[in-house]
Amino acid sequence: MADLPPIPTPLNQHWKRVRYQLVPVITMGLSLVAVAFLWSRHAGVRDTVGEVHMSSSTATALRDGILLRHPHTKLYDSVMRGAEIARLDDRETQNSLRALKMEVDHLATTMPREPADPAGKVAWQAAKLRLDILGATISVEASRLVRAGVKNEFKHARDFEMHKAADDEEPTSSADELKTQLDELDKSIDSQQAALKKMHDDLRQVRADLEKQQAQVPQAVASELLPIHNALFQHEGRLAELQKEAASLSITAPIDGKVIAINRHAGQSVQAGDAVMTVARDLGTEVIAYVRQDQPIALATNALVKVRSHTGGKSYDARVEKVGPALQPVPLHQLRNSKVEEWGVPVTISVGEQARFRPGELVDVKFVQPSQTP
Amino acid sequence: MSDWMDLFTNGDVGNNLGGAETALLILLLAFCIGHIIAWVYMATHSGLSYSQMFTASLLVLPVIVGLVMMLMQGNVVIALGLFAVVAVVRFRNVLKDTRDTSFILWAITEGLAVGTQRYSTAVMGALIISVVFLYMRFTSFGGRHRYDVILSLQWTGGTDTMLTTLKPLLRRHSMRTRLASQRELDETNIDLSYRLQLRDPKRSRDLVSELQQTPGIGRVSLYHREDESEI
Numbered sequence: 258m259a260d261l262p263p264i265p266t267p268l269n270q271h272w273k274r275v276r277y278q279l280v281p282v283i284t285m286g287l288s289l290v291a292v293a294f295l296w297s298r299h300a301g302v303r304d305t306v307g308e309v310h311m312s313s314s315t316a317t318a319l320r321d322g323i324l325l326r327h328p329h330t331k332l333y334d335s336v337m338r339g340a341e342i343a344r345l346d347d348r349e350t351q352n353s354l355r356a357l358k359m360e361v362d363h364l365a366t367t368m369p370r371e372p373a374d375p376a377g378k379v380a381w382q383a384a385k386l387r388l389d390i391l392g393a394t395i396s397v398e399a400s401r402l403v404r405a406g407v408k409n410e411f412k413h414a415r416d417f418e419m420h421k422a423a424d425d426e427e428p429t430s431s432a433d434e435l436k437t438q439l440d441e442l443d444k445s446i447d448s449q450q451a452a453l454k455k456m457h458d459d460l461r462q463v464r465a466d467l468e469k470q471q472a473q474v475p476q477a478v479a480s481e482l483l484p485i486h487n488a489l490f491q492h493e494g495r496l497a498e499l500q501k502e503a504a505s506l507s508i509t510a511p512i513d514g515k516v517i518a519i520n521r522h523a524g525q526s527v528q529a530g531d532a533v534m535t536v537a538r539d540l541g542t543e544v545i546a547y548v549r550q551d552q553p554i555a556l557a558t559n560a561l562v563k564v565r566s567h568t569g570g571k572s573y574d575a576r577v578e579k580v581g582p583a584l585q586p587v588p589l590h591q592l593r594n595s596k597v598e599e600w601g602v603p604v605t606i607s608v609g610e611q612a613r614f615r616p617g618e619l620v621d622v623k624f625v626q627p628s629q630t631p
Numbered sequence: 632m633s634d635w636m637d638l639f640t641n642g643d644v645g646n647n648l649g650g651a652e653t654a655l656l657i658l659l660l661a662f663c664i665g666h667i668i669a670w671v672y673m674a675t676h677s678g679l680s681y682s683q684m685f686t687a688s689l690l691v692l693p694v695i696v697g698l699v700m701m702l703m704q705g706n707v708v709i710a711l712g713l714f715a716v717v718a719v720v721r722f723r724n725v726l727k728d729t730r731d732t733s734f735i736l737w738a739i740t741e742g743l744a745v746g747t748q749r750y751s752t753a754v755m756g757a758l759i760i761s762v763v764f765l766y767m768r769f770t771s772f773g774g775r776h777r778y779d780v781i782l783s784l785q786w787t788g789g790t791d792t793m794l795t796t797l798k799p800l801l802r803r804h805s806m807r808t809r810l811a812s813q814r815e816l817d818e819t820n821i822d823l824s825y826r827l828q829l830r831d832p833k834r835s836r837d838l839v840s841e842l843q844q845t846p847g848i849g850r851v852s853l854y855h856r857e858d859e860s861e862i
Contacts, residue, residue: 261799261803262803263802263803263804263830264803264804264830264831264834264837265830265831266806266830266831267831267833270830270831270832276769276770276771277770277771277774277776278776280766280769280770281666281770281772284666284766284770285663285666288659288662288663288666289663291659292656292659292660292663295652295655295656295659296656296660298652568650569652
């Protein structure tokens with residue numbers, strides 16, 4: 258009897274033991290793995306909470322004037338750096354250009370007759386070409402101003418036809434009509450510029466000839482042309498001023514981003530230096546965090562930190578850029594307990610754009626590497 | 632389908648702390664900690680009044696309380712509401728064991744979740760806690776399963792050959808053998824009591840008959856341990 262082998266254990270008995278003994282252990286193990294994954298992904302470990310700094314810039318008026326209606330005057334519109342976001346009324350500049358053109362036309366009537374002497378003829382041609390170039394340049398500038406106005410009208414009409422916002426002012430013409438007008442203006446400006454280019458080439462050629470024959474130019478011709486040259490010099494100076502004035506009519510976006518504030522609206526008058534719009538970057542590259550008094554973190558610039566969104570997700574490497582000089586009260590939304598005031602040293606952390614943090618977003622900050630002074 | 636999933640994970644009307652992922656983390660972590668508490672209780676319990684139901688409650692209670700705390704989130708009004716409901720239920724009913732209490736607490740918590748418009752949390756809590764209860768049923772969680780039968784016999788063959796005779800027999804039928812008590816009646820007779828975890832509980836009669844046929848063994852009796860004996 259003693260030598261008999263152990264009796265076999267039935268399969269259901271084995272299964273029962275698996276259920277009672279093995280399954281709990283496996284379940285616990287799997288749960289721990291899931292917890293570890295979720296914990297690291299969602300909660301993780303952090304030293305402090307920071308806020309992505311909103312980088313914004315204000316577009317200011319470069320001169321006094323009245324703001325025109327502009328398609329980009331809506332809040333949260335995306336704008337590119339250098340793109341026109343507002344425009345000042347150009348009527349005054351256009352009038353000045355018109356007046357200058359009249360003066361130049363008048364000057365043309367005072368031109369002496371073309372001399373018979375070959376050297377004098379070259380000198381006369383140089384003055385005439387200068388006069389023609391001045392007149393043509395004024396015309397191009399005036400056309401450009403008209404084009405800028407039509408372009409704004411066209412954009413407004415197109416946006417109005419697409420979205421038909423109730424609060425938008427109805428455009429004076431349809432988008433199609435304005436587009437045709439714009440195309441015609443473009444063609445006209447192109448032909449004017451081509452003619453201007455030819456005149457410049459001719460003037461270069463004539464000046465080269467004149468240099469060779471300068472000594473042979475009769476004194477009488479030179480004397481006759483002197484007041485013309487003097488007047489041209491004055492008018493060219495005036496045109497340069499008006500060109501600057503025309504350029505300063507356009508108010509451009511200082512950075513890529515979105516319009517977050519409209520400080521002046523269409524129809525309002527502005528003075529040079531007045532803020533017209535505020536543009537903020539879509540993505541934040543700077544985080545401001547506060548290291549509390551009780552945290553044993555030695556702060557210095559260039560320290561390696563891990564930054565990730567407060568709601569979890571991927572961590573990104575970042576560096577401490579600047580360390581504040583003194584303890585400051587921690588902002589309310591960054592407090593560990595909103596009822597307990599805290600003080601901390603502010604640090605600026607530089608994060609790459611690949612993190613795609615939005616300005617104002619709360620992020621978890623973990624100081625990975627002991628701080629190093631570069 | 633994705634709309635339904637979205638509704639399931641983000642369907643809370645009130646504020647929820649961190650969304651579905653956080654809720655899952657909280658409930659899973661509570662489940663793991665419940666395991667630890669229950670296992671430590673099982674390992675350290677030495678009295679006679681061991682209760683499987685109580686141990687099972689130690690596993691599920693952290694999960695339910697985790698759900699309760701998710702709903703409260705520092706809201707004193709909800710906390711007072713919970714206390715009031717628990718007090719009313721407790722006042723009108725005498726709850727006999729901790730498992731019943733767990734179910735009552737669970738039911739109240741689910742009502743609280745739905746009433747505070749945390750629909751996703753309510754559904755997720757209901758599913759997870761149901762799974763925990765089913766898991767406890769499936770694994771008979773809290774049962775120690777240390778033995779199936781208690782074997783009593785009288786050895787009359789003297790102590791020299793006792794172990795060499797009994798040990799192979801018991802090992803043939805049981806996976807685990809533990810001597811529970813030994814009482815020496817005189818120089819040759821000894822009353823022995825063993826706790827056995829049988830290889831095949833259905834063949835316990837074979838063990839009894841083999842023991843009865845063995846010289847030196849008498850007054851063999853076998854008591855089956857029932858699950859209910861662990862109150």
